[in-house]
Amino acid sequence: xxxWKVLLAGALxxxxxxxxxxxxxxxxxxxxxxxxxxxxxxxxxxxxxxxAAPSRAPISTYATARKPLEGVRICIDPGHGGQEKxxxxxxxxxxxxxxxxxxxxxxxLRVALILRHYLEAAGADVVMTRTTDDRCTNCGTKQDExxxxxNLANSTDxxxxxxxxxxxxxxxxxxxxxxxxxxxxxxxxxxxxxxASAVSRxxxxxxxxxxxxxxxxxKKAKMPSALVEASFxxxxxxxxxxxxxxxxxxxxxxIATGILNYFRATxxxxxxxxxxxxxxxxxxxxxxxxxxxxxxxxxVVEKKSLFGRRYQEVTFDATGRVxxxxxxxxxxxxxxxxxxxxxxxxxxxxxxxxxxTSIQAKPASTKTAKSGxxxxxxxxxxxxxxxxxxxxxxxxxxxxxxx
Numbered sequence: 489x490x491x492w493k494v495l496l497a498g499a500l501x502x503x504x505x506x507x508x509x510x511x512x513x514x515x516x517x518x519x520x521x522x523x524x525x526x527x528x529x530x531x532x533x534x535x536x537x538x539x540a541a542p543s544r545a546p547i548s549t550y551a552t553a554r555k556p557l558e559g560v561r562i563c564i565d566p567g568h569g570g571q572e573k574x575x576x577x578x579x580x581x582x583x584x585x586x587x588x589x590x591x592x593x594x595x596x597l598r599v600a601l602i603l604r605h606y607l608e609a610a611g612a613d614v615v616m617t618r619t620t621d622d623r624c625t626n627c628g629t630k631q632d633e634x635x636x637x638x639n640l641a642n643s644t645d646x647x648x649x650x651x652x653x654x655x656x657x658x659x660x661x662x663x664x665x666x667x668x669x670x671x672x673x674x675x676x677x678x679x680x681x682x683x684a685s686a687v688s689r690x691x692x693x694x695x696x697x698x699x700x701x702x703x704x705x706x707k708k709a710k711m712p713s714a715l716v717e718a719s720f721x722x723x724x725x726x727x728x729x730x731x732x733x734x735x736x737x738x739x740x741x742x743i744a745t746g747i748l749n750y751f752r753a754t755x756x757x758x759x760x761x762x763x764x765x766x767x768x769x770x771x772x773x774x775x776x777x778x779x780x781x782x783x784x785x786x787x788v789v790e791k792k793s794l795f796g797r798r799y800q801e802v803t804f805d806a807t808g809r810v811x812x813x814x815x816x817x818x819x820x821x822x823x824x825x826x827x828x829x830x831x832x833x834x835x836x837x838x839x840x841x842x843x844x845t846s847i848q849a850k851p852a853s854t855k856t857a858k859s860g861x862x863x864x865x866x867x868x869x870x871x872x873x874x875x876x877x878x879x880x881x882x883x884x885x886x887x888x889x890x891x
Contacts, residue, residue, distance in 0.1 A: 555611025556751065556759045562607055563615040563641035565651040565705070566600035567715075568593040570622040579630040580623060583656040585727035592721060594621050596652045598736045599718070599743070603652070606744035610764050615644050631704075638708035648679065648747065649713035651705055654730070656722040663723040664694040668701030668715040676712035678753055681784040683746030687718050689782045690742035693726075716743060741765070745775070749783040 568582035571591040582592035597618070604614045617637045618624050624636045641649040655666070665688040669676035680698030688695035706713050718739055719726050729735045748764075751757050761775035785804040790797060801814045 554760055554763060556748065556757055556764075557607065558611035559613075560611070560648070560751075561613040561615060561644060561646045562648045562650065562747070563617065563644060563646040564600050564603060564607075565617040565637045565641075565649065566593070566596040567651055567653040568596060569618050569624060572621070574623055578623065578627070579633060583654065583721050585730065586656075586660065586722045587724045587727045588731055590721075590727070590731060591621075592654050595654055595721070595730050595736070597621055598733065599740050600652050602737050602740035603650075603743050605768060606741055606765070607747065609768055610744070610748060610759075615640065615646055634704045635708060638705050638710075638713070641713075642708070642710050647711055649705075649709045649711055650683075650743065650747070651713070651715045652743070653715060653717050655717040655720045657720055658722075660723055663720045663726050664688070664696045665691065665719060666696040666717045667698050668703065668706065668717070669698055670706040670709065670713055671700035671702045673712065676714065678784065678786065679712050679747070679750045680714045681786070682749040682753060682782070683714055683716055683743055685782040685784050686746035686749060686779070687716065687739065687742040689778060690738055690745070691719055693719050718743075737769070741769070741775075745779050745782065749779055752779075752783055753785045 568580045568591075571580050571582050571584075571593045574580045580593060582596075584591055585595075597620075600616065601619065604616065607614050617640055623633055624640075625632050628636065637651065638649060665684050667680040667684040667687075669680040677698055677700075684695055684697050687693070701715060703715060706715055719730070721727050721730060745761070748759050748761070752759055759779070761779045762772050764772075765775045766772040787802050787804065789800045789802050791800065798815065802810055803812045803814075804810060
């Protein structure tokens with residue numbers, strides 16, 4: 489009993505002794521707040537990395553991407569429409585794939601919808617004549633259906649009108665790219681030239697260039713317009729390729745490149761294709777090289793001699809190298825006055841200030857078939873794939889008459 493009391497007393501004594509050794513907490517004084525003058529002198533110390541961020545970094549692409557088509561309105565017309573539903577009831581026109589049986593109206597629409605994304609990425613305001621595989625007018629006649637498309641472009645004050653089509657021919661080996669512009673509107677020729685050049689390069693087709701056309705949808709449009717015959721659905725291999733969305737995207741990208749090159753050539757704009765196309769596909773790095781390789785610039789050169797004056801239309805590539813030369817007028821001094829008129833019309837094609845001005849003077853004459861049909865020279869490009877059949881018997885003529 490005494491031992492227990494001794495142990496308890498010892499424990500209490502040890503506890504009191506430990507409490508004396510525990511230091512009391514010390515409260516630090518509050519730091520003095522800097523004055524306004526001192527705050528103004530503070531400079532953040534930011535360390536930048538020694539190497540800049542790569543140009544293809546997503547945030548860099550988004551932040552530096554320019555919008556060269558900002559303020560530009562483009563009306564896209566997927567040609568025809570609703571062939572499956574209206575083919576035998578009301579007019580739509582259009583061809584069909586020789587192997588797959590797919591309708592041209594469906595292919596045109598797929599390409600047009602993808603093209604809208606490329607143009608919007610460049611800053612353009614896009615107007616579509618149709619967004620479904622159907623007619624633009626429910627119960628309209630052939631004339632109403634054709635008039636609706638350019639009238640929509642006119643009523644929306646569009647700067648460009650692009651109608652997308654695919655062609656056909658009797659010869660299954662025929663496959664080339666051809667773009668029509670309004671007959672009598674020389675300012676639209678550079679648009680057609682650049683689209684034809686880009687599409688043929690991207691798709692690997694031969695290029696038949698730009699031709700004046702008297703189609704109703706082109707004549708009704710009040711702005712520079714182009715009717716794109718990208719390729720031939722009567723060609724079995726091309727028909728198969730056109731079933732692929734990836735190939736449709738390639739064609740849309742080519743048309744967008746041609747439109748952007750048109751602005752480069754006529755307005756002397758600098759365009760960064762890589763920044764524009766990077767968010768849309770993984771082949772953006774090659775876009776600038778292809779655009780530079782396909783841009784078409786033209787200039788009229790005057791040559792004087794003792795026999796009078798002659799004029800040549802010279803075509804340049806992106807590097808300034810002469811691609812081709814073409815005589816467009818000239819001769820004896822008696823024809824000098826007439827030559828001047830031809831030269832003025834040709835100069836207006838490449839003038840940066842000529843935006844959408846319709847010039848009522850015919851371009852180089854071409855032998856045309858009946859009204860509404862393609863020209864003989866257009867239906868027969870200079871290539872081995874051209875058909876030897878008569879233009880009157882070709883399926884191409886039948887299709888064009890319906891547009």
